Amino acid sequence: MKIVIDYDLCESNAVCMGIAPEVFDVRDDDLLYLLDENPGDDLRPKVEEAARRCPKQAILIQD
Amino acid sequence: MDLERVVVVGASLAGLTAAASLREQGWDGHLVVVDAAMELPADRPPLSKQVLAGTMDSAAARQPLADRIDELDIDLRLGHRVEGFGADDHRIKFFNDHELTADGVIVATGANARWPAPRDELPAGVHVVRTLEDSLALKAELDTAAGPLVVLGAGFIGAEVAATARTAGHDVTMIEAAPQPLARVLPSEVGAAVAKLHRDHGVDVRVGVGFASIDAGPGGRVESVTLSDGSVVPASVVVAGLGADPSIEWLSGSGLSLGNGVVCDETLLAAPGVTAAGDVANWFNPTFGERMRVEQWDHAIESGRAAAVRLLAEAGGDAPQPFASVPWFWSDQYDRKLQMAGRPSGNDEAVVIDGELGAERFAVAFRRGDRCTGVLACNRPRLAVVSRTRMTQSLAWDHVVGA
Numbered sequence: 048m049k050i051v052i053d054y055d056l057c058e059s060n061a062v063c064m065g066i067a068p069e070v071f072d073v074r075d076d077d078l079l080y081l082l083d084e085n086p087g088d089d090l091r092p093k094v095e096e097a098a099r100r101c102p103k104q105a106i107l108i109q110d
Numbered sequence: 111m112d113l114e115r116v117v118v119v120g121a122s123l124a125g126l127t128a129a130a131s132l133r134e135q136g137w138d139g140h141l142v143v144v145d146a147a148m149e150l151p152a153d154r155p156p157l158s159k160q161v162l163a164g165t166m167d168s169a170a171a172r173q174p175l176a177d178r179i180d181e182l183d184i185d186l187r188l189g190h191r192v193e194g195f196g197a198d199d200h201r202i203k204f205f206n207d208h209e210l211t212a213d214g215v216i217v218a219t220g221a222n223a224r225w226p227a228p229r230d231e232l233p234a235g236v237h238v239v240r241t242l243e244d245s246l247a248l249k250a251e252l253d254t255a256a257g258p259l260v261v262l263g264a265g266f267i268g269a270e271v272a273a274t275a276r277t278a279g280h281d282v283t284m285i286e287a288a289p290q291p292l293a294r295v296l297p298s299e300v301g302a303a304v305a306k307l308h309r310d311h312g313v314d315v316r317v318g319v320g321f322a323s324i325d326a327g328p329g330g331r332v333e334s335v336t337l338s339d340g341s342v343v344p345a346s347v348v349v350a351g352l353g354a355d356p357s358i359e360w361l362s363g364s365g366l367s368l369g370n371g372v373v374c375d376e377t378l379l380a381a382p383g384v385t386a387a388g389d390v391a392n393w394f395n396p397t398f399g400e401r402m403r404v405e406q407w408d409h410a411i412e413s414g415r416a417a418a419v420r421l422l423a424e425a426g427g428d429a430p431q432p433f434a435s436v437p438w439f440w441s442d443q444y445d446r447k448l449q450m451a452g453r454p455s456g457n458d459e460a461v462v463i464d465g466e467l468g469a470e471r472f473a474v475a476f477r478r479g480d481r482c483t484g485v486l487a488c489n490r491p492r493l494a495v496v497s498r499t500r501m502t503q504s505l506a507w508d509h510v511v512g513a
Binding site for chain 2: 058059060061062064065073074075077099100102104
């Protein structure tokens with residue numbers, strides 16, 4: 048699973064970090080950092096949940 | 111109970127999420143989603159912001175699930191207004207006397223914007239912002255308006271519309287009957303900071319005064335708003351941000367318990383085989399130990415899924431799970447992103463936990479006894495989400511905020 052963030056869309060709402068902190072990190076500079084671009088399949092449910100709950104739909108999952 | 115057909119009433123975020131969740135849980139029965147609207151409702155958050163500002167076109171404001179209707183094998187029936195329902199036989203009656211029965215029903219009809227008066231008594235130029243059509247109609251009028259905008263009500267929709275219009279260069283007056291903006295949900299010192307933010311951007315914010323009448327000029331267009339203190343504010347366009355009422359008229363006589371919305375238990379069950387989700391659901395939230403109805407984007411997703419899972423649990427004889435939730439929303443006004451986790455009331459104590467109230471970046475926690483009922487963060491998204499995560503574990507003040 049490969050994750051791509053559309054940084055033009057991302058508004059750093061940080062919803063993704065609340066759901067999958069192993070993968071997404073919004074730091075004190077208010078920017079989103081992708082901790083793991085290719086997380087293991089055990090994290091797939093969380094990453095899909097984060098993608099769905101992103102208010103800007105800025106998280107793309109490429110299989 | 112065999113679940114051969116499920117009807118989801120309402121095709122906005124809660125309803126479509128519920129429908130998608132049924133499929134994701136592996137259910138493969140006849141899935142019908144009905145909505146009174148002629149087109150699939152838009153994604154709502156941009157309607158008072160980017161769509162109104164003209165920075166997002168209407169096609170981009172579609173719902174995230176709009177592209178998956180076929181893949182999810184949804185029998186989508188738009189333009190189908192439901193006029194009657196029976197909780198005992200699950201019989202759904204449409205406006206044209208057509209009927210449909212279902213084994214399971216998910217109620218997700220949302221809420222209707224409150225108008226300041228019956229619509230046929232209002233002059234032209236008075237708007238609400240609830241649908242894409244509303245937002246585009248308001249934008250069209252603002253684009254050609256020669257005079258000022260008056261916003262009735264300083265809730266989140268009103269405040270966002272005021273910010274968007276002011277940023278576009280319009281003269282804006284925002285009128286709020288309560289002593290401060292957002293008074294229903296936030297203590298007054300926090301509302302005062304929001305009032306100051308708008309005043310700093312040049313909005314004329316009038317608090318503690320209601321409106322007495324919306325006055326038409328020659329030609330029947332709105333010309334001014336008369337306030338309860340007798341003052342008259344000129345207006346070329348008026349937006350009502352007076353809140354919304356749950357869409358439950360169609361459930362009158364259905365046998366469902368109706369109050370402020372569809373009254374559900376703590377699992378979102380309203381009656382055997384009937385669950386509710388989104389703005390319309392009034393449920394007992396075990397996290398807070400109180401009933402609530404939540405009109406928020408993320409809640410539509412969370413509750414939509416929970417309502418679907420609940421329906422399947424009932425059919426499969428599985429133990430029902432309570433829907434325990436910490437609500438969360440965001441509101442963009444000027445260069446500020448406000449995010450709130452939780453469900454404070456205007457009576458809770460406000461404790462600044464980061465920065466200075468009203469500064470560009472700050473956070474406030476709300477305290478009721480030894481519990482933290484909410485955290486409001488301004489341009490502090492990390493703090494907001496960390497607080498929400500903690501609140502899902504426990505509302506104990508020391509746990510959420512630290513001793």
